[in-house]
Amino acid sequence: xxxxxxxxxxxxDQRVRSATEDMKTSFEIKGNYxxxxxxxxxxxxxxxxxxxxxxxxxxxxxxxQKKTIGVSKPRKNQVSGTVLEMDKVTVKCEVxxxxxxxxxxxxxxxxxxxxxxxMPFTVFLDETSGYRRLLVKDRAINEEIRxxxxxxxxxxxxxx
Amino acid sequence: xxxxxxxxxxxxxxxxxxYQRDKDQNSIFGVIDSNVPVDSTTPPTxxxxxxxxxENLSFIALTHPHKDHYTxxxxxxxxxxxxxxxxxxxPINAYVPGRLKKxxxxxxxxxxxxxxxxxxxxxxxxxxxxxxxxxxxxENRWEEPNGCDNKIAPEGFLGLDMYxxxxxxxNKGPYFEMIESGNPHIxxxxxxxxISMAFCIKYHGHExxxxxxxxxxxxxxxxxxxxxxxxxxxxxVTKLPHHGSKHDCSQRVINHIFSKQEDTKKVGIISAxxxxxxxxxxxxxxxxxxxxxxxxxxxxKCGANLMQFNTEPDLTPQFNHQLNLVTDPAYKEKHQPCQxxxxxSFEDNGSINVESQYNNLCPYREAFPx
Numbered sequence: 426x427x428x429x430x431x432x433x434x435x436x437x438d439q440r441v442r443s444a445t446e447d448m449k450t451s452f453e454i455k456g457n458y459x460x461x462x463x464x465x466x467x468x469x470x471x472x473x474x475x476x477x478x479x480x481x482x483x484x485x486x487x488x489x490q491k492k493t494i495g496v497s498k499p500r501k502n503q504v505s506g507t508v509l510e511m512d513k514v515t516v517k518c519e520v521x522x523x524x525x526x527x528x529x530x531x532x533x534x535x536x537x538x539x540x541x542x543x544m545p546f547t548v549f550l551d552e553t554s555g556y557r558r559l560l561v562k563d564r565a566i567n568e569e570i571r572x573x574x575x576x577x578x579x580x581x582x583x584x585x
Numbered sequence: 586x587x588x589x590x591x592x593x594x595x596x597x598x599x600x601x602x603x604y605q606r607d608k609d610q611n612s613i614f615g616v617i618d619s620n621v622p623v624d625s626t627t628p629p630t631x632x633x634x635x636x637x638x639x640e641n642l643s644f645i646a647l648t649h650p651h652k653d654h655y656t657x658x659x660x661x662x663x664x665x666x667x668x669x670x671x672x673x674x675x676p677i678n679a680y681v682p683g684r685l686k687k688x689x690x691x692x693x694x695x696x697x698x699x700x701x702x703x704x705x706x707x708x709x710x711x712x713x714x715x716x717x718x719x720x721x722x723x724e725n726r727w728e729e730p731n732g733c734d735n736k737i738a739p740e741g742f743l744g745l746d747m748y749x750x751x752x753x754x755x756n757k758g759p760y761f762e763m764i765e766s767g768n769p770h771i772x773x774x775x776x777x778x779x780i781s782m783a784f785c786i787k788y789h790g791h792e793x794x795x796x797x798x799x800x801x802x803x804x805x806x807x808x809x810x811x812x813x814x815x816x817x818x819x820x821x822v823t824k825l826p827h828h829g830s831k832h833d834c835s836q837r838v839i840n841h842i843f844s845k846q847e848d849t850k851k852v853g854i855i856s857a858x859x860x861x862x863x864x865x866x867x868x869x870x871x872x873x874x875x876x877x878x879x880x881x882x883x884x885x886k887c888g889a890n891l892m893q894f895n896t897e898p899d900l901t902p903q904f905n906h907q908l909n910l911v912t913d914p915a916y917k918e919k920h921q922p923c924q925x926x927x928x929x930s931f932e933d934n935g936s937i938n939v940e941s942q943y944n945n946l947c948p949y950r951e952a953f954p955x
Binding site: 502503506509517529549557559566567570571575577579581585 | 770
């Protein structure tokens with residue numbers, strides 16, 4: 426057996442697609458195409474004797490590939506938060522990233538003139554103008570969280 | 586014997602004053618401010634009070650209404666319900682009818698209109714503190730001392746002199762205006778540092794200054810007052826104002842709040858996590874004045890800014906890069922604190938001892954004892 430990488434021979438996408446077509450044909454001959462996962466960097470084992478007619482992917486490799494695909498989450502180009510405090514230069518915000526609340530400082534200029542304490546916002550990466558820049562837009566408030574504890578707060582205030 | 590415990594609570598203040606007048610008497614305790622670090626569930630002040638065996642509290646003081654000074658205070662008030670003799674606070678004029686309610690209603694508005702957990706929690710706790718104090722300590726034992734040299738007399742502290750050095754009386758007005766006008770910025774506004782209390786304790790010839798978050802202008806006003814009076818002022822041990830801010834710990838402020846004896850080595854306590862404070866430049870001011878810094882947590886120069894926000898795995902590299910360009914790159918959450926909890930003891934014979942939890946060596950000072 427000879428271990429080779431598909432990308433070793435076909436670096437460009439088109440070439441990989443072309444190679445995939447070759448392999449597809451070969452699999453169709455063997456009737457085993459359903460288990461094939463075309464990945465650019467996958468390492469496949471090709472029999473030295475049957476290089477052009479057999480592509481064998483070991484079971485462990487296939488499981489590993491499936492796992493890799495399963496855990497890769499789509500990454501985000503935005504993060505949502507709430508304004509905590511601000512001055513002329515900096516807006517201190519609470520943002521939720523990776524399911525954790527964090528406090529970061531953003532420049533006041535990002536928010537233009539409409540920044541207020543408690544303002545819910547989303548900061549996102551805008552590429553529509555041909556270059557990358559951060560923009561801030563209003564975020565819809567989460568009503569369920571907003572209403573939490575309001576009755577207890579009212580009771581405390583009434584007793585003062 | 587007098588012991589002052591400066592607790593490591595990240596960026597914030599938590600101070601316990603422990604006083605034992607005679608060896609055969611029980612210790613008396615007072616608490617100034619409280620903060621709970623992000624990774625803690627219970628207030629470190631409460632844990633420490635229990636360890637020290639505090640049955641009652643002579644006083645609790647809240648220097649000013651910023652979250653890094655009042656978080657965890659409600660838990661302490663609940664635990665010591667009916668066992669706190671006095672409450673000292675920044676000026677609210679709590680005895681004016683309807684004043685407390687107006688203040689609480691601003692926090693209620695913020696609480697009810699936001700879905701931010703930080704804002705909700707902070708607003709709720711502040712109102713809860715006002716409620717607990719009014720209910721369990723009472724308005725008669727709620728004092729709002731201010732001025733440059735206002736002597737206070739908490740129960741059991743006979744034998745030492747305790748003064749309130751700040752806020753300046755003239756700074757009360759703008760805060761009252763914010764309350765009356767329902768200004769929502771009242772919760773976080775940095776100008777609130779102008780109403781921060783500061784304490785001065787005199788014991789066996791030593792002066793200790795606990796400077797709260799007093800600002801440069803406040804301390805300059807204080808300096809003018811003492812200059813006119815012709816009285817000396819300055820601590821041999823001082824907790825630096827506003828967590829070692831560059832502006833509020835300027836050379837002029839440092840000169841004023843520390844003892845003027847040039848041959849005496851002084852101790853400067855800094856209670857910040859190194860992200861926004863303390864400013865690296867203040868260490869130069871300190872070393873030039875023979876002041877030896879003890880940081881409860883970290884300073885930026887000592888590695889506090891090693892971890893950055895842009896390590897988030899669920900954001901694209903492009904977005905992380907842009908975010909990192911505009912955010913404070915000093916965000917960090919896991920670190921080794923430098924000194925940890927610090928205890929400064931003043932013996933009856935006049936000797937001073939500084940004990941710290943970790944006792945790491947510091948490039949800005951000699952190892953203690955000097």
